[in-house]
Amino acid sequence: MSSYNPQRTRNLFSAVRGKPFKLSRTKIQDFLDCPRCFYLDRKCGTGQPPGFPFTLNTAVDTLLKKEFDEYRAAREPHPLMVKHEVNAIPFAHPDLDEWRMNLKGIQVLHEPTGFIITGAIDDLWINPAEELIVVDYKATSTSKEITLEEEYRKSYKNQMEVYQWLLRQKGFNVSNTGYFVYVNGDTTKDLFNECLEFETLLFSYEGNDSWVESTLFRIAKCLESDEFPEPGTSCDFCKYRIAIRKHLGDRE
Ligand code: SF4
Numbered sequence: 001m002s003s004y005n006p007q008r009t010r011n012l013f014s015a016v017r018g019k020p021f022k023l024s025r026t027k028i029q030d031f032l033d034c035p036r037c038f039y040l041d042r043k044c045g046t047g048q049p050p051g052f053p054f055t056l057n058t059a060v061d062t063l064l065k066k067e068f069d070e071y072r073a074a075r076e077p078h079p080l081m082v083k084h085e086v087n088a089i090p091f092a093h094p095d096l097d098e099w100r101m102n103l104k105g106i107q108v109l110h111e112p113t114g115f116i117i118t119g120a121i122d123d124l125w126i127n128p129a130e131e132l133i134v135v136d137y138k139a140t141s142t143s144k145e146i147t148l149e150e151e152y153r154k155s156y157k158n159q160m161e162v163y164q165w166l167l168r169q170k171g172f173n174v175s176n177t178g179y180f181v182y183v184n185g186d187t188t189k190d191l192f193n194e195c196l197e198f199e200t201l202l203f204s205y206e207g208n209d210s211w212v213e214s215t216l217f218r219i220a221k222c223l224e225s226d227e228f229p230e231p232g233t234s235c236d237f238c239k240y241r242i243a244i245r246k247h248l249g250d251r252e
Pocket of ligand 1: 034035036037231232234235236237
């Protein structure tokens with residue numbers, strides 16, 4: 001049976017007025033995608049039904065973390081870093097495991113809005129200038145060329161910039177350069193044979209977190225308002241909802 005609750009009473013902005021309110025980097029992206037659905041979710045308690053869990057991606061993330069942890073313990077660069085001439089090693093910190101946990105992550109109180117901003121990173125590297133480098137793992141399977149330019153990958157860039165912002169709030173010296181470790185499942189083999197092979201790619205990205213703080217103020221204004229914000233402009237859920245309403249009319 002589905003565990004989806006369309007009228008949530010927990011984690012509502014209205015319920016914690018005056019107290020710190022947790023806002024994950026995913027919810028910041030939800031606001032950027034569509035302030036109306038964000039408002040319905042965080043203020044009214046009706047979020048969109050969850051999608052299917054990406055368990056294969058999670059498995060790849062877990063194995064990549066274990067692999068990079070071996071080089072972290074040895075204080076050596078991973079061969080991928082050597083291959084791409086990244087002058088850095090995996091960063092070791094006593095809180096790293098907590099920063100990588102989905103339900104914890106890096107947490108920072110943004111005092112002007114009272115939001116506790118959270119984000120769970122995949123990895124951190126450190127360069128000789130003692131700057132932290134944010135690293136995000138991505139898994140996919142495509143025969144198309146992978147680039148960071150496709151529209152939906154804007155959210156990946158936002159994600160990295162929120163992580164860079166969070167670490168700076170914690171007082172770390174953070175490089176604007178971040179990396180996406182991209183693994184692409186190879187479907188050109190003749191047989192599965194209980195083995196999916198991946199090609200590993202590395203993309204660098206120059207982040208700019210200057211939008212984060214102003215967005216937090218926009219989110220606070222949105223949540224404090226009694227008006228429903230405008231919906232996003234291109235959303236399949238809304239097109240579906242409008243089409244359904246046309247079919248059903250008053251019978252809903
Ligand atoms: S466009 Fe409509 S369904 Fe889509 S996210 Fe916004 S309010 Fe929700």
